Amino acid sequence: MGNIIFGPLLSRRFGKSLGIDLSPHKKQCNFDCLYCELKPAKTVDKYDDVISVESIMSALQDALAQHKDIDVITVTANGEPTLYPYLDELIDRIDAIKGDKTTLILSNGSTIVDPDVRKALAKFDMVKLSLDCATDKCLKKLDRAHKGINVADIMQGMLDFKKIYHKPLIVEVLLVKSINDTPEHIEVLNKFLTTLNPTRVDIGTIDRPPAYKVEPLSSADLLEVASHFDTSLPVYIVHRKSSEIRAGSYSNDEILATIANRPLSEDDINILFDEQSKDRLKILLENKKVKIFKIYGVTFYILA
Numbered sequence: 001m002g003n004i005i006f007g008p009l010l011s012r013r014f015g016k017s018l019g020i021d022l023s024p025h026k027k028q029c030n031f032d033c034l035y036c037e038l039k040p041a042k043t044v045d046k047y048d049d050v051i052s053v054e055s056i057m058s059a060l061q062d063a064l065a066q067h068k069d070i071d072v073i074t075v076t077a078n079g080e081p082t083l084y085p086y087l088d089e090l091i092d093r094i095d096a097i098k099g100d101k102t103t104l105i106l107s108n109g110s111t112i113v114d115p116d117v118r119k120a121l122a123k124f125d126m127v128k129l130s131l132d133c134a135t136d137k138c139l140k141k142l143d144r145a146h147k148g149i150n151v152a153d154i155m156q157g158m159l160d161f162k163k164i165y166h167k168p169l170i171v172e173v174l175l176v177k178s179i180n181d182t183p184e185h186i187e188v189l190n191k192f193l194t195t196l197n198p199t200r201v202d203i204g205t206i207d208r209p210p211a212y213k214v215e216p217l218s219s220a221d222l223l224e225v226a227s228h229f230d231t232s233l234p235v236y237i238v239h240r241k242s243s244e245i246r247a248g249s250y251s252n253d254e255i256l257a258t259i260a261n262r263p264l265s266e267d268d269i270n271i272l273f274d275e276q277s278k279d280r281l282k283i284l285l286e287n288k289k290v291k292i293f294k295i296y297g298v299t300f301y302i303l304a
Protein backbone atom coordinates (compact mmCIF):
# COMPACT_ATOMS: atom_id res chain seq x y z
CA MET A 1 0.00 0.00 0.00
CA GLY A 2 0.98 3.60 -0.40
CA ASN A 3 1.82 6.99 0.98
CA ILE A 4 0.17 9.01 3.73
CA ILE A 5 -0.81 11.74 1.24
CA PHE A 6 -2.49 11.06 -2.10
CA GLY A 7 -3.87 13.28 -4.84
CA PRO A 8 -4.80 15.95 -5.63
CA LEU A 9 -7.98 14.33 -6.89
CA LEU A 10 -10.78 16.14 -8.62
CA SER A 11 -14.17 14.98 -7.42
CA ARG A 12 -17.48 16.34 -8.63
CA ARG A 13 -18.92 15.67 -5.20
CA PHE A 14 -16.27 17.35 -3.09
CA GLY A 15 -14.02 19.54 -5.29
CA LYS A 16 -10.24 19.44 -5.71
CA SER A 17 -8.87 17.53 -2.78
CA LEU A 18 -5.71 16.26 -1.19
CA GLY A 19 -6.21 12.97 0.63
CA ILE A 20 -4.71 11.80 3.93
CA ASP A 21 -4.59 8.02 4.38
CA LEU A 22 -4.54 7.21 8.10
CA SER A 23 -3.77 3.55 7.42
CA PRO A 24 -1.30 3.55 4.53
CA HIS A 25 0.33 0.19 5.23
CA LYS A 26 -2.62 -2.19 5.43
CA LYS A 27 -6.42 -2.38 5.58
CA GLN A 28 -7.65 -1.67 9.11
CA CYS A 29 -11.43 -1.62 9.20
CA ASN A 30 -14.30 -2.66 11.42
CA PHE A 31 -16.23 -3.58 8.25
CA ASP A 32 -15.28 -5.99 5.50
CA CYS A 33 -17.79 -4.87 2.88
CA LEU A 34 -18.60 -7.21 0.02
CA TYR A 35 -18.04 -4.32 -2.40
CA CYS A 36 -14.77 -3.03 -0.86
CA GLU A 37 -12.14 -2.19 -3.46
CA LEU A 38 -9.46 -3.38 -1.01
CA LYS A 39 -8.80 -7.08 -0.50
CA PRO A 40 -10.91 -8.90 2.10
CA ALA A 41 -9.45 -8.58 5.62
CA LYS A 42 -10.39 -9.63 9.13
CA THR A 43 -12.29 -6.83 10.86
CA VAL A 44 -10.66 -4.95 13.76
CA ASP A 45 -12.03 -2.49 16.31
CA LYS A 46 -8.76 -0.61 16.72
CA TYR A 47 -5.61 0.10 14.72
CA ASP A 48 -2.51 -1.89 15.59
CA ASP A 49 -0.47 -0.11 12.93
CA VAL A 50 -0.61 3.54 14.00
CA ILE A 51 1.29 6.31 12.23
CA SER A 52 2.22 9.36 14.28
CA VAL A 53 0.45 12.71 14.07
CA GLU A 54 3.91 14.23 13.50
CA SER A 55 4.53 12.16 10.36
CA ILE A 56 1.06 12.98 8.98
CA MET A 57 1.50 16.70 9.58
CA SER A 58 4.93 16.80 8.03
CA ALA A 59 3.67 14.94 4.91
CA LEU A 60 0.62 17.24 4.75
CA GLN A 61 2.68 20.42 5.05
CA ASP A 62 4.98 19.29 2.22
CA ALA A 63 1.99 18.45 0.02
CA LEU A 64 0.19 21.73 0.76
CA ALA A 65 3.32 23.67 -0.15
CA GLN A 66 3.35 21.85 -3.49
CA HIS A 67 -0.40 22.04 -4.25
CA LYS A 68 -1.59 25.49 -3.29
CA ASP A 69 -4.78 25.37 -5.35
CA ILE A 70 -6.64 22.56 -3.59
CA ASP A 71 -10.04 23.23 -1.97
CA VAL A 72 -10.38 20.28 0.39
CA ILE A 73 -8.23 18.21 2.76
CA THR A 74 -9.88 14.80 2.90
CA VAL A 75 -9.17 12.44 5.80
CA THR A 76 -9.70 8.84 4.85
CA ALA A 77 -7.98 5.45 5.23
CA ASN A 78 -7.43 2.03 3.84
CA GLY A 79 -10.15 1.11 6.28
CA GLU A 80 -12.03 3.26 8.76
CA PRO A 81 -10.39 6.61 9.60
CA THR A 82 -12.27 7.12 12.89
CA LEU A 83 -10.48 4.10 14.37
CA TYR A 84 -7.26 6.17 14.24
CA PRO A 85 -6.59 6.84 17.94
CA TYR A 86 -5.34 10.45 17.59
CA LEU A 87 -8.06 11.78 15.29
CA ASP A 88 -9.07 14.57 17.67
CA GLU A 89 -5.49 15.83 18.03
CA LEU A 90 -4.94 15.46 14.28
CA ILE A 91 -7.92 17.60 13.27
CA ASP A 92 -6.82 20.32 15.73
CA ARG A 93 -3.36 20.32 14.13
CA ILE A 94 -4.82 20.40 10.58
CA ASP A 95 -7.17 23.24 11.58
CA ALA A 96 -4.19 25.28 12.74
CA ILE A 97 -2.54 25.20 9.30
CA LYS A 98 -5.37 24.67 6.81
CA GLY A 99 -5.93 28.35 5.95
CA ASP A 100 -8.92 28.63 3.62
CA LYS A 101 -9.10 24.89 2.84
CA THR A 102 -12.11 22.84 3.87
CA THR A 103 -11.64 19.67 5.92
CA LEU A 104 -13.66 16.56 5.11
CA ILE A 105 -13.72 13.06 6.61
CA LEU A 106 -15.10 9.98 4.87
CA SER A 107 -16.31 7.50 7.49
CA ASN A 108 -18.30 4.28 7.26
CA GLY A 109 -20.52 5.68 10.05
CA SER A 110 -20.11 2.74 12.42
CA THR A 111 -18.30 4.60 15.20
CA ILE A 112 -20.66 7.57 15.37
CA VAL A 113 -22.16 5.89 18.43
CA ASP A 114 -18.99 6.91 20.36
CA PRO A 115 -19.25 10.43 21.89
CA ASP A 116 -15.47 10.93 21.49
CA VAL A 117 -15.73 10.20 17.77
CA ARG A 118 -18.67 12.61 17.47
CA LYS A 119 -16.60 15.28 19.22
CA ALA A 120 -13.68 14.83 16.81
CA LEU A 121 -15.92 14.66 13.71
CA ALA A 122 -17.71 17.85 14.77
CA LYS A 123 -14.43 19.71 14.19
CA PHE A 124 -14.46 18.89 10.47
CA ASP A 125 -15.97 21.36 8.01
CA MET A 126 -17.78 18.56 6.20
CA VAL A 127 -18.57 14.98 7.22
CA LYS A 128 -19.56 12.07 4.99
CA LEU A 129 -21.02 9.05 6.76
CA SER A 130 -22.01 5.87 4.97
CA LEU A 131 -25.25 4.09 5.69
CA ASP A 132 -25.80 1.09 3.44
CA CYS A 133 -28.03 -0.84 5.78
CA ALA A 134 -31.21 -0.18 7.70
CA THR A 135 -31.28 -3.67 9.23
CA ASP A 136 -28.77 -5.78 11.18
CA LYS A 137 -29.25 -8.62 8.70
CA CYS A 138 -28.00 -6.36 5.90
CA LEU A 139 -25.17 -4.98 8.06
CA LYS A 140 -23.96 -8.53 8.67
CA LYS A 141 -24.33 -9.66 5.10
CA LEU A 142 -23.20 -6.62 3.12
CA ASP A 143 -20.87 -4.64 5.39
CA ARG A 144 -19.79 -7.72 7.37
CA ALA A 145 -19.47 -5.53 10.45
CA HIS A 146 -17.25 -6.31 13.44
CA LYS A 147 -19.11 -7.97 16.33
CA GLY A 148 -21.12 -5.64 18.54
CA ILE A 149 -21.95 -3.11 15.80
CA ASN A 150 -25.66 -2.72 15.14
CA VAL A 151 -27.92 -0.48 13.06
CA ALA A 152 -30.01 0.94 15.93
CA ASP A 153 -26.86 2.33 17.60
CA ILE A 154 -25.53 3.74 14.33
CA MET A 155 -28.82 5.49 13.58
CA GLN A 156 -29.08 6.89 17.12
CA GLY A 157 -25.44 8.03 16.88
CA MET A 158 -26.18 9.84 13.63
CA LEU A 159 -29.19 11.58 15.17
CA ASP A 160 -27.10 12.60 18.20
CA PHE A 161 -24.37 13.88 15.88
CA LYS A 162 -26.84 15.92 13.83
CA LYS A 163 -27.89 17.71 17.02
CA ILE A 164 -24.38 19.07 17.58
CA TYR A 165 -23.23 19.37 13.97
CA HIS A 166 -24.54 22.27 11.90
CA LYS A 167 -22.15 22.02 8.96
CA PRO A 168 -22.65 19.92 5.80
CA LEU A 169 -23.45 16.29 6.65
CA ILE A 170 -23.56 13.97 3.68
CA VAL A 171 -24.89 10.42 3.95
CA GLU A 172 -23.75 7.96 1.31
CA VAL A 173 -25.69 4.82 0.45
CA LEU A 174 -23.93 2.26 -1.71
CA LEU A 175 -26.39 -0.08 -3.36
CA VAL A 176 -25.63 -3.67 -4.28
CA LYS A 177 -27.94 -5.67 -6.49
CA SER A 178 -30.40 -7.92 -4.64
CA ILE A 179 -28.89 -7.11 -1.23
CA ASN A 180 -29.88 -3.61 -0.11
CA ASP A 181 -31.88 -2.33 -3.10
CA THR A 182 -35.24 -3.95 -2.32
CA PRO A 183 -38.25 -1.60 -1.99
CA GLU A 184 -38.79 -2.69 1.66
CA HIS A 185 -35.22 -1.87 2.57
CA ILE A 186 -35.23 1.46 0.74
CA GLU A 187 -38.44 2.37 2.56
CA VAL A 188 -36.79 1.92 5.98
CA LEU A 189 -33.67 3.81 4.87
CA ASN A 190 -35.82 6.62 3.49
CA LYS A 191 -37.80 6.87 6.73
CA PHE A 192 -34.63 7.22 8.75
CA LEU A 193 -32.99 9.67 6.35
CA THR A 194 -36.09 11.85 6.30
CA THR A 195 -35.85 12.07 10.10
CA LEU A 196 -32.10 12.69 10.07
CA ASN A 197 -32.43 15.29 7.31
CA PRO A 198 -28.78 15.37 6.17
CA THR A 199 -27.52 18.08 3.84
CA ARG A 200 -27.26 15.67 0.93
CA VAL A 201 -27.79 11.96 0.28
CA ASP A 202 -25.37 10.42 -2.22
CA ILE A 203 -26.55 7.21 -3.82
CA GLY A 204 -24.14 5.06 -5.77
CA THR A 205 -23.26 1.52 -6.67
CA ILE A 206 -20.15 -0.58 -7.25
CA ASP A 207 -17.90 1.00 -9.85
CA ARG A 208 -14.58 -0.74 -9.20
CA PRO A 209 -13.66 -4.43 -8.91
CA PRO A 210 -15.17 -5.56 -5.58
CA ALA A 211 -13.54 -7.78 -2.91
CA TYR A 212 -16.31 -10.39 -3.26
CA LYS A 213 -18.59 -11.49 -6.06
CA VAL A 214 -21.37 -8.92 -6.00
CA GLU A 215 -23.14 -6.99 -8.73
CA PRO A 216 -23.77 -3.26 -9.24
CA LEU A 217 -27.16 -1.77 -10.09
CA SER A 218 -27.65 -0.52 -13.63
CA SER A 219 -27.98 3.25 -14.06
CA ALA A 220 -31.69 2.77 -14.77
CA ASP A 221 -32.11 0.86 -11.50
CA LEU A 222 -30.22 3.55 -9.59
CA LEU A 223 -32.60 6.17 -10.98
CA GLU A 224 -35.56 4.01 -10.08
CA VAL A 225 -34.37 3.52 -6.50
CA ALA A 226 -33.62 7.26 -6.15
CA SER A 227 -37.23 8.05 -7.04
CA HIS A 228 -38.37 6.21 -3.87
CA PHE A 229 -36.65 8.67 -1.56
CA ASP A 230 -38.61 11.55 -0.13
CA THR A 231 -38.62 14.60 -2.40
CA SER A 232 -37.43 16.72 0.55
CA LEU A 233 -34.07 14.88 0.47
CA PRO A 234 -31.50 16.22 -2.00
CA VAL A 235 -30.50 12.89 -3.52
CA TYR A 236 -27.39 12.99 -5.67
CA ILE A 237 -26.88 9.93 -7.84
CA VAL A 238 -23.22 9.05 -8.21
CA HIS A 239 -23.56 7.77 -11.76
CA ARG A 240 -21.43 4.86 -12.90
CA LYS A 241 -18.49 5.76 -15.11
CA SER A 242 -20.05 3.87 -17.99
CA SER A 243 -23.71 4.77 -17.88
CA GLU A 244 -25.75 2.51 -20.17
CA ILE A 245 -28.65 4.99 -20.37
CA ARG A 246 -29.26 6.71 -23.72
CA ALA A 247 -30.11 10.39 -23.52
CA GLY A 248 -33.79 10.96 -24.32
CA SER A 249 -36.08 13.72 -25.50
CA TYR A 250 -38.17 15.53 -22.86
CA SER A 251 -40.92 18.05 -23.60
CA ASN A 252 -41.32 21.10 -21.33
CA ASP A 253 -44.08 19.35 -19.38
CA GLU A 254 -42.02 16.20 -19.02
CA ILE A 255 -39.05 18.19 -17.74
CA LEU A 256 -41.23 19.94 -15.15
CA ALA A 257 -42.90 16.68 -14.10
CA THR A 258 -39.54 14.92 -13.74
CA ILE A 259 -38.08 17.72 -11.65
CA ALA A 260 -41.23 17.88 -9.52
CA ASN A 261 -40.73 14.22 -8.75
CA ARG A 262 -37.09 14.56 -7.70
CA PRO A 263 -34.51 17.37 -7.91
CA LEU A 264 -32.13 16.52 -10.78
CA SER A 265 -28.41 17.08 -10.56
CA GLU A 266 -26.28 18.41 -13.41
CA ASP A 267 -24.99 14.84 -13.89
CA ASP A 268 -28.55 13.48 -14.11
CA ILE A 269 -29.32 16.07 -16.80
CA ASN A 270 -26.22 15.17 -18.79
CA ILE A 271 -27.11 11.49 -18.73
CA LEU A 272 -30.89 11.71 -19.21
CA PHE A 273 -31.46 14.70 -21.51
CA ASP A 274 -30.58 15.00 -25.20
CA GLU A 275 -29.28 18.34 -26.49
CA GLN A 276 -32.73 19.72 -27.43
CA SER A 277 -34.08 18.85 -23.97
CA LYS A 278 -31.11 20.62 -22.36
CA ASP A 279 -31.96 23.70 -24.46
CA ARG A 280 -35.59 23.48 -23.27
CA LEU A 281 -34.37 23.28 -19.67
CA LYS A 282 -32.25 26.38 -20.26
CA ILE A 283 -35.35 28.28 -21.46
CA LEU A 284 -37.40 27.04 -18.49
CA LEU A 285 -34.62 28.37 -16.29
CA GLU A 286 -34.65 31.76 -18.04
CA ASN A 287 -38.45 31.88 -17.70
CA LYS A 288 -38.12 31.12 -13.98
CA LYS A 289 -40.13 27.90 -14.12
CA VAL A 290 -37.07 26.07 -12.86
CA LYS A 291 -34.29 27.26 -10.56
CA ILE A 292 -30.96 25.91 -9.49
CA PHE A 293 -29.43 25.47 -6.08
CA LYS A 294 -26.01 24.22 -5.07
CA ILE A 295 -25.22 21.89 -2.25
CA TYR A 296 -21.50 21.76 -1.66
CA GLY A 297 -20.28 21.45 -5.20
CA VAL A 298 -23.35 19.70 -6.63
CA THR A 299 -25.84 21.71 -8.71
CA PHE A 300 -29.48 20.65 -8.52
CA TYR A 301 -32.43 21.75 -10.67
CA ILE A 302 -35.74 22.21 -8.83
CA LEU A 303 -39.12 23.76 -9.58
CA ALA A 304 -39.12 27.53 -9.09
Ligand code: SF4
Nearest residue numbers: 029031032033036079
Ligand atom coordinates in the same frame (compact mmCIF):
# COMPACT_ATOMS: atom_id res chain seq x y z
S1 SF4 B 1 -15.90 0.45 5.19
FE1 SF4 B 1 -14.72 1.04 3.40
S2 SF4 B 1 -12.65 0.23 3.76
FE2 SF4 B 1 -14.00 -0.74 5.24
S3 SF4 B 1 -14.51 -2.65 4.23
FE3 SF4 B 1 -16.14 -1.18 3.75
S4 SF4 B 1 -15.54 -0.28 1.80
FE4 SF4 B 1 -13.72 -1.31 2.65
